[in-house]
Amino acid sequence: MADIDFEDKGSVLNPLRAWAFLGRKPVTEPLEPRLASLNYRGFHLNDWEKCIGCSTCQKVCDNAAITMVRIPGLPQDPVKGVRNERPAIDYGRCCWCGLCVDICPTGSLSLSREYVHTCTDDQLSSYFVLPDPKGMHGKYYGHGWTKTADSDLVDLVRQPMAELEPQARSANFDEIVAGYDDQQALLEASRCVQCGMCHDACPTHMNAPEYIRAIWEGKVEEAVRWIYETNPFSHVCGRVCTHRCEDACSVGRRGTPIAIRWLKRYAMDAVPHERVKQIAAAGRLTHASGRRVAIVGAGPAGLTAAFDLARKGHGVTVFEALDKPGGMTRWGIPEYRLPYDKLDQDIDVIRSVGVDIRCNVRIGRDITLEQLRSDYDAVLIALGLQTGRSTRVPNSEHPQVRKSVELLRQVTAGEDIGTPRSAVVIGGGNVAMDIARTGPQECLVDAQGRLTGLRTWRVKAIFDEQGRFAPSYDSDDERIHPGEMVVEAIGQASDTSLLGDALTEKLEWRRGRLDVDAGGRTSEPWLWAAGDMVRGPDVVNAVADGHRVAASIHAHIGVPETVR
Ligand SMILES: Cc1cc2nc3c(=O)[nH]c(=O)nc-3n(C[C@H](O)[C@H](O)[C@H](O)COP(=O)(O)OP(=O)(O)OC[C@H]3O[C@@H](n4cnc5c(N)ncnc54)[C@H](O)[C@@H]3O)c2cc1C
Ligand code: SF4
Ligand code: SF4
Known part of the structure; x- marks a missing residue:
């Protein structure tokens, strides 16, 4: 191409040059656009x-x-x-x-x-x-630039998590999962695309994108601050949460979801406990409202509600029947999944905002519910599901036929359970439990009165032709499962005897559970209920329920003008 002469002044005759085109053959451009290159970045x-x-x-x-x-x-x-x-x-x-x-x-x-x-x-x-698969004008011109393995900005592979080898687990209750180190946490956090799907899926609407971003920026204290905005059971959920967030994580569509739970655990472990307490106390109202709330049950639901209400300046007393707080997170979940010192740290943070937890007090036996009603402005019951259900098959009342929750409670308390050489466990999943409860099994006892095992029949079908739950069995296909102990793990129920007959009659129930409104309030205006006993089924839902109930109680008991 010739160089441009900037000094050229041009000519007055230049406009006439256009006449030169008159003699040329006309050209018609095609109406269809010409095909673009294969990797073209079009619409x-x-x-x-x-x-x-x-x-x-x-x-x-x-x-x-x-x-x-x-x-x-x-x-x-x-x-x-x-x-x-x-x-x-x-x-x-x-x-x-x-x-x-x-x-x-x-x-x-x-x-x-x-x-x-x-x-x-x-x-x-x-x-x-609004792009769709058909293209801008409803006519497909082919794919141009499409993501390749090299250009993909999403890292599909999760940082591996070290675990105790199976052989190393058998002789102790040491924690199985090792946790991420700084480098692994940073790499894992860098995989997050900050879409927020996890936030929408979490029952507490955890600020996961925010705390993951803070970890990625190396700001672990900020991560803990985000975590505490929605969950005072942060160590617990960093270890045993059912992580609904991860099921919704967009990265999980093609790869492994971000390890949202393990990152929470990393942040919680990285910040010294005393500092966590300071972070959790930020924003707490220090002037007393003069209102008092009684909470029955020191599980995740009761203690979350207690945490919220204490932070709002209310006087909160939690009554717990057992000798330590934590509910099923202590007495149900084994130590190798949730070490007790981590649970104790969560509870210590809750105490540090002013919650008074009184253990070894069973409401209904040591103090009546009516007494709490007259002494406090509001009463919350968060009793969980403490009673194990029984199959009620013949011989199920034998002392070596044990209910799983009671057995776990004894193990946690360090009591001797008379460990058998072999055991048969009934249950393991919702349908399996239902079948186990309705199935014609028998616990076998020998002439000396010793338990020897369990007799079962094969399940032919679980549902009838209309799709209703109606298990049927083949009595010809009988099996004997030998064992010195039979453990019934077929679900639990709530012991609501503290309500007494008159109140039980007065309250509204739905399918065996107390009927509550969206804020957890029962049909009696002074009484709220939360956690597994009304909703379930896991820690994070109990925490979410605790928040809902605390907000409802706070709105109901109000705050005196002087402390607003
Ligand atoms: C074996 C097992 C494993 C589990 N594993 C997991 C898991 O991995 N992840 C997960 O998210 N969830 C798990 N769960 C479920 C989880 O523990 C519960 O959903 C959660 O603890 C429910 O909290 P809550 O506060 O409603 O009740 P709970 O934790 O049951 O607490 C209720 C408390 O109320 C007390 N109480 C009851 N009656 C009275 C009374 N009359 N007076 C005073 N106190 C009373 C009880 O002693 C108890 O401490 C597990 C449960 C079990 C049994
Ligand atoms: S859903 Fe997954 S990718 Fe999206 S913000 Fe949450 S952790 Fe990050
Ligand atoms: S999946 Fe998400 S990132 Fe992909 S097009 Fe849809 S909204 Fe956009």
């Missing part, structure tokens, strides 16, 4: 079947070219990690960098080989497009 395509509306594409876009649009007809399910939103692109802002494609956790988003769009002045909104 977006989005596979709506794969897209989960996570909004990661929107968050990564530095040009703010992407808006998430709610589509009412699409499925919306926070527990499954699905939002009824899809990304819309503003082509006035998009620079076709393709970052949205490279970060999309599901791989639903790509760029096409289509690149032509014109419109009249009254159609300018047509540059704002």
